[in-house]
Amino acid sequence: MNDLAARLRQVVAVADAYRQTVGQALGLGTSGTTILVHLLHEGSCTPSALARRVGVTPATITSQLDRLELAGHVVRRNNPRDRRSLLIDLTPRGRATAETVWEVFFRDVMDGLGDTDAALAENVDRVLEQVVERLAARARDIPRMTEALEKTG
The missing domain is CATH 1.10.10.10 (Winged helix-like DNA-binding domain superfamily/Winged helix DNA-binding domain)
Known part of the structure; x- marks a missing residue:
């Protein structure tokens, strides 16, 4: 990962x-x-x-x-x-x-x-969609981002 x-x-x-x-x-x-x-x-x-x-x-x-x-x-x-x-x-x-x-x-x-297999490309598309949703949600939430950065640092 x-x-x-x-x-x-x-x-x-x-x-x-x-x-x-x-x-x-x-x-x-x-x-x-x-x-x-x-x-x-x-x-x-x-x-x-x-x-x-x-x-x-x-x-x-x-x-x-x-x-x-x-x-x-x-x-x-x-x-x-x-x-x-x-x-x-x-x-x-x-x-x-x-x-x-x-x-x-x-x-x-x-x-x-x-020549990537179509099924594999669809799976990658779904994974990227999930990643985009997660990153978009995080990008809209400054307090939670601040909290996550403070916990990590």
Whole structure:
């Protein structure tokens, strides 16, 4: 099991490097690319939700959105549920860019699977789903994370 945690750490590290390379290739940077792909998969969201997803401050997300808007990838619109806030949406150009990024990533993952048995791939998918659920729950719970870190340290 220790090997699995180490392998997942490698996956996270290489995924970060992959995102950086995609961002450089597109001239959008890692955050810009992350924003586009997030909007593709999750739909419209507020700048503050994007800032949390990308891991930047509200001021930084504003400058990122300014650049993406200027490049024609996103548009800001009034939030119909809260007149004080905005929603960020992909433009057709932004959607096409994000879909291309996702398609290349998907192909790379499929190539990485090679001739892996379909049943084994399904089992790995289920295991990864459980890991994602656990990590997502932990990521939403700062007090429990603090407690776990204090117990370990």
